[in-house]
Amino acid sequence: MSPLAVGPSPHIRQDLNIRGVMYAVVIALIPAAIGGVYFFGIRALFIMILASVAAIATEAICQKATRRAITISDGSALITGILLAFNLPPGVPYWLPIVGAVFAIAIAKIPFGGLGYNPLNPALAGRAFLLASWPVYMTAAWTAPSRGTLSGMNAITTATPLGVFKVARQILINPGAGADEMSRANSYLAELYSSASLKNLFFGNVGGCIGETSVILLLIGAAYLLIRGIICWRIPVSYIGTVALLTWMLGGKGLFHGYPLFHVLSGGLVLGAFFMATDMVTSPVTPKGKIVFGIGCGILTTVIRLYGGYPEGVSYSILIMNITVPLIDRYTRPRKLGEVGSS
Amino acid sequence: MAKTFKGGVHPPEAKVTAELAISGIELPERVIIPLSQHTGAPSVPIVKVGEKVLVGTKIAEADGFISVPVHASVSGEVKAISDYPHPLGRAMPAIEIESDGKNEWIDLSDWHDLTDASPDRIRQAVRGAGIVGLGGAAFPTHVKLSPPEGKSIDTVILNGAECEPYLTADHRLMLEHPDEILEGLRVIMRVLGARRGCIGIERNKPDAIQKMNEALGGENAIEVLDLKVKYPQGAEKQLIKAITGREVPCGGLPMDVGCLVQNVGTAYAIYEALKFGKPLVERVLTVSGCAAKRSGNFLVRIGTTFAHVVDKAGGMTEDCAKVIMGGPMMGIAQHTLGVPVVKGTSGIVLLSEAEISLEEPGPCLRCGACVDHCPMRLVPNEIARLVEKGHVKAAESYGLMDCMECGVCAYVCPSKINHVHLIKVGKSEVIARRKKESKKEG
Numbered sequence: 080m081s082p083l084a085v086g087p088s089p090h091i092r093q094d095l096n097i098r099g100v101m102y103a104v105v106i107a108l109i110p111a112a113i114g115g116v117y118f119f120g121i122r123a124l125f126i127m128i129l130a131s132v133a134a135i136a137t138e139a140i141c142q143k144a145t146r147r148a149i150t151i152s153d154g155s156a157l158i159t160g161i162l163l164a165f166n167l168p169p170g171v172p173y174w175l176p177i178v179g180a181v182f183a184i185a186i187a188k189i190p191f192g193g194l195g196y197n198p199l200n201p202a203l204a205g206r207a208f209l210l211a212s213w214p215v216y217m218t219a220a221w222t223a224p225s226r227g228t229l230s231g232m233n234a235i236t237t238a239t240p241l242g243v244f245k246v247a248r249q250i251l252i253n254p255g256a257g258a259d260e261m262s263r264a265n266s267y268l269a270e271l272y273s274s275a276s277l278k279n280l281f282f283g284n285v286g287g288c289i290g291e292t293s294v295i296l297l298l299i300g301a302a303y304l305l306i307r308g309i310i311c312w313r314i315p316v317s318y319i320g321t322v323a324l325l326t327w328m329l330g331g332k333g334l335f336h337g338y339p340l341f342h343v344l345s346g347g348l349v350l351g352a353f354f355m356a357t358d359m360v361t362s363p364v365t366p367k368g369k370i371v372f373g374i375g376c377g378i379l380t381t382v383i384r385l386y387g388g389y390p391e392g393v394s395y396s397i398l399i400m401n402i403t404v405p406l407i408d409r410y411t412r413p414r415k416l417g418e419v420g421s422s
Numbered sequence: 423m424a425k426t427f428k429g430g431v432h433p434p435e436a437k438v439t440a441e442l443a444i445s446g447i448e449l450p451e452r453v454i455i456p457l458s459q460h461t462g463a464p465s466v467p468i469v470k471v472g473e474k475v476l477v478g479t480k481i482a483e484a485d486g487f488i489s490v491p492v493h494a495s496v497s498g499e500v501k502a503i504s505d506y507p508h509p510l511g512r513a514m515p516a517i518e519i520e521s522d523g524k525n526e527w528i529d530l531s532d533w534h535d536l537t538d539a540s541p542d543r544i545r546q547a548v549r550g551a552g553i554v555g556l557g558g559a560a561f562p563t564h565v566k567l568s569p570p571e572g573k574s575i576d577t578v579i580l581n582g583a584e585c586e587p588y589l590t591a592d593h594r595l596m597l598e599h600p601d602e603i604l605e606g607l608r609v610i611m612r613v614l615g616a617r618r619g620c621i622g623i624e625r626n627k628p629d630a631i632q633k634m635n636e637a638l639g640g641e642n643a644i645e646v647l648d649l650k651v652k653y654p655q656g657a658e659k660q661l662i663k664a665i666t667g668r669e670v671p672c673g674g675l676p677m678d679v680g681c682l683v684q685n686v687g688t689a690y691a692i693y694e695a696l697k698f699g700k701p702l703v704e705r706v707l708t709v710s711g712c713a714a715k716r717s718g719n720f721l722v723r724i725g726t727t728f729a730h731v732v733d734k735a736g737g738m739t740e741d742c743a744k745v746i747m748g749g750p751m752m753g754i755a756q757h758t759l760g761v762p763v764v765k766g767t768s769g770i771v772l773l774s775e776a777e778i779s780l781e782e783p784g785p786c787l788r789c790g791a792c793v794d795h796c797p798m799r800l801v802p803n804e805i806a807r808l809v810e811k812g813h814v815k816a817a818e819s820y821g822l823m824d825c826m827e828c829g830v831c832a833y834v835c836p837s838k839i840n841h842v843h844l845i846k847v848g849k850s851e852v853i854a855r856r857k858k859e860s861k862k863e864g
Contacts, residue, residue, distance in 0.1 A: 082780065083742075083743070083755070083756065083758070084743050084744045084755065084780070085744075085755040085756070085757050086744075086755055086780075086840075087755075087830075087832075087840050087842050087843035087846070088749045088750075088751060088752050088753060088754070088755075088771055088827070088829050088842055089750060089752070089753070089829030089832050089833045090746055090750045090753065090755060090775060090777075090778055090840065091433060091434075091587070091750045091778065091779070091833065092430075092749075092779035092781075092832070092833055092835075092838060093475055093771070093833055093834050093835075093836075095834075095836050096781060096784075096836050096837075096838065097784050097836050097837055099785060099836065100787065100836050108798060136641070153784075159570075178634050192785075193785065194784075194785050194787070195784075195785030195786050195787055195788065195837075196785065198475060232427055261717055302555060311790075311794075317574055324704065324800075330635045358791070359787045359788050359789040360787055360788050361788075362788070363790075364789075364790035364801065364803060364804075365790070365791075365793055366789050366793070366794065366802065371792075408801075408804075411722075412797040412801055412820070413793070413800075415672055415798060415799050415800060415821050415824055416427075416660075416663065416669055416670075416676065416797070416798045416824075417659065417669040417670050417671045417672045417798050417824070418671075419672070
């Protein structure tokens, strides 16, 4: 008989390990990745590969340089690469995803201690860095989907749906706008909100970042993660719910004249709510905290979309909320069994 | 709707021995009876080396109120009083008795049935029989039967949940001795003046639920309650919450909410002690696990070595990697089979290499699974991290001392972090500090 192993209880463990969690997320991203290639061509695939390889290589090099165990096989760097690519316009030059991935890993992840210790979502930090450094590529390198237009409408072919919304809204809330402009803006909005446009948004037949456009493909992946219990409903539901409520309240002329369905389906909201706001490392651990976090993301996203300078605000909202996570966790601790007192 | 609590997990039940009746086991040639088999002060030996003893002879006396006497479990000769391996981890004083093979009992023929005796007489007899909680914690039963002035207990709960994987000793006991268990429960209720008695059984034991209900007839004061199958359904505070809805306050005891929980095996031992004067010299335990060649439920004398029990049960396979006293969730890993069965040994589980996880702990992903599943609703990842970094005081403010070490957090953790180990380390530091502080004040 071999010597007996001794060790602390429990002596049996669930099978799921870090790698299992990470590769489940990778699997969940596959439908949207295929969608990205379908809509935006082989270029989208190259960008995904470049970002992923760069992220993995950067992690290996950083760990080698600091004489730490090389953990690239855990799959977390791969996720960062894919998510970064998902958040880039399809027309960016090929060096851009590489620079973004290097920043995501070498600046936003490794210096903080690597997996588990990074305060910001690395992929979003990479995207924010690129947006600040090369704004033209990041806000203009759109390409129309293979079978549709950039905006998902016929009248306009030069902006994404949220871009059109931004322009129309700015005209409508500008007191000096002429009657002509006003009526044009209103007709744009009417077309954006039409069922044909919403259908394009749902299936992904519009312009946007590589992995964000197809709501249905993202939801298929999200359903897999929910069923597997890798993510829970709290963050996505509170996030999307808040955006829906606030855009309905504030997104139109006067209170409660907005069109929430358009806001929920457009931009990076579904991608962000299910795949980035739910990033375990950078979101709260407590059940209540997750709801608070989701509501916070939802408020910020709506504020940026309706009142900010950018047409889209998902990335920045999540990054800002990432910073508040330790605070949220501290104030949303569950009431212990038998703890006396309120809440 | 079956009753339950919030949190918990569903490990594989693996109750492969549920159908196997309790059977005796060939008596060992020698027994090693530790002086410390209960929570509280170790007993003090009252026999000398070379002395002849019978089964049931008292060989060590209780030391103080929270302590119980210990009895010989075979007839024969005291061989040595010395340090021996103990299932709790280190060597501890024990009395070794060589069996004469005759299995001669002390004379119990003039014993008067004490099941109807006065509460004080019953407490005395329960203590005299060396009875402790047989669920695993081994807290002296007479102490639980003596609530301090001002605490009244209205509900007695018998714990038949048996939520640990593999273990079926309590299950078999309920099937084979339902009347005795009920009689034990009635005695406990009478001693405490409790109006309500409950027997909580997990739904995966429908035969036990039925059997206990049949034995009950239609008695109003006692009811059998089916519980959801979920670990740790049999944990004291979770059981009380599930059955009565009451929450034992943090740092408090069940009696603070008018409850008392006893294991079904303890109720059976109480009955046997009062009815026949039989001291606690044997207990039912389960031998199981993927590395056990034959599994079963056995009535085993206290002090029998694990080696003897495993051997007589059928032996172990080549790939046995871990031997656990108790269940795989909360049991204690043994480094040798030379340790004896003690009063709290509910099972010997032999785990194969494939069953145990030897994966190195990784970084916490903050996935929150431990928080979602913690039955005490703590934040285990944070407590473990704080202890690891040496911030034990901060860990205390996060509920370190409220943890019951059920192991749910570590079971679900994808990073394979040893929360329970870290929490035990933190707790021992807190206890050491509190001792030092109270010394300073005193």
